[in-house]
Amino acid sequence: MSSPVAFVWLNDELLPASQACISVHDRGLLYGDGFFETIRAENGSPWFLSEHLNRLRAAAEVFRIPFPQGIDWQARVERLLAANGLTERLAAVKILLTRGEAIDLGLPAASRPTLIIYARPYTPPGPGEYAAGWPVAIFPEPRTTFLGRYKSLNYLFYLAARQYALDQGAREALILESDGLVSEGAATSIIFVRDGRYFTPQAPSALAGVTLAVLARAILRRNIRLETKPMALDELRQAEGLWLVNSLMGVMPVAAVDGQAVRLAPEATDFLQDCLTSEVTLSIPL
Ligand SMILES: Cc1ncc(COP(=O)(O)O)c(C=O)c1O
Known part of the structure; x- marks a missing residue:
């Protein structure tokens, strides 16, 4: 081949x-x-x-x-x-x-x-997938290594987590911190809305995502802060919008966690996607 x-x-x-x-x-x-x-x-x-x-x-x-x-x-x-x-x-x-x-x-x-x-x-997910959102599955093995803070070549944990999700019919795995709080996705950072405010999980061993940082500064330009707060599993389902973000696919809404529906927030999705795109225009050329 x-x-x-x-x-x-x-x-x-x-x-x-x-x-x-x-x-x-x-x-x-x-x-x-x-x-x-x-x-x-x-x-x-x-x-x-x-x-x-x-x-x-x-x-x-x-x-x-x-x-x-x-x-x-x-x-x-x-x-x-x-x-x-x-x-x-x-x-x-x-x-x-x-x-x-x-x-x-x-x-x-x-x-x-x-x-x-x-x-x-690179072929991104189609527009239908961005509109419908992805189902995600919670990977039952919490991550217990400080290596999570780095994008190291020790990626097997994340590959296994992603495969677990695929085996459940989901598209991404949610990774838990060692104390059981939500950390991030297997290849994505997390943003959620609660009481009209934007948050990312406080997760001491998660990767500092580039997309997350870019989105944080983009929404700050619009006077909205991306706040940090510990996120327990039951809060996931109460989110008024939940997204996976990474460098390749940008902003992907989450439609369900372990088969339970999560509220889609299409206006907030458009807002986040626009924020990301506007930063690209600002940053080219280097
Ligand atoms: C474990 C993990 N978390 C988060 C992300 C998102 O990071 P970035 O926005 O820098 O692509 C990735 C990217 O692949 C990742 O592997």
Whole structure:
């Protein structure tokens, strides 16, 4: 089967994907010792690239992976999108940074990190899905690791959670904090409305979502604050609107949690979607 990804960046080289090889000793492969970002690109331009790079850089710093210096990231991503014929459509760009090769356990200094950037066509859910909203399922295993705060290559927990949801006929899994409070989705952050106010769950081990941050600043421009509050499971169903947000699909309403309907709020959905789009216009070019 031919891959839709024709070219990838591997460290400083733009290579045909078939020639881009990493070592079997790479710690990204051995231990999930690395981080990644998934970025939406439209018509050849990445959205919120600096926000994604800031999160990647912060994770690298915490885990002592040297962050690549002297790279014109915007130019690299745009060149990649052009090389793959993705300048006139939606695309998903992935930036992966691993520690590279090193034998010792712990977080040793490696000779050099491995940097991979690739891009593939992205097809978002259809308008009907955005209108109807997604059913979600609560993943019964709470997340008990601080790694949740980072977009690490240890993604198996989220893959298992998403599969659990799919097996229940849902589209996304809700992840719980270790104390049973709602944290986030398997690949999404959460926004909800309660008493006419916008909230995101207070979730100490959730990822700091780029889309969430962008939406928070967008609605603040309209004098509305995105507040934080602990969210118990029974509050989910009382929400006057509940949304999943991430970089690729934007704002997706939730229609049901574990088979129980959640109120749809189409006007608020339009509001959030408009807020997100308006920030893109504000942030291009970098
Ligand atoms: C666990 C998790 N939470 C939240 C998000 C949303 O993050 P962002 O808005 O930065 O895409 C993601 C993205 O994939 C994720 O993996």
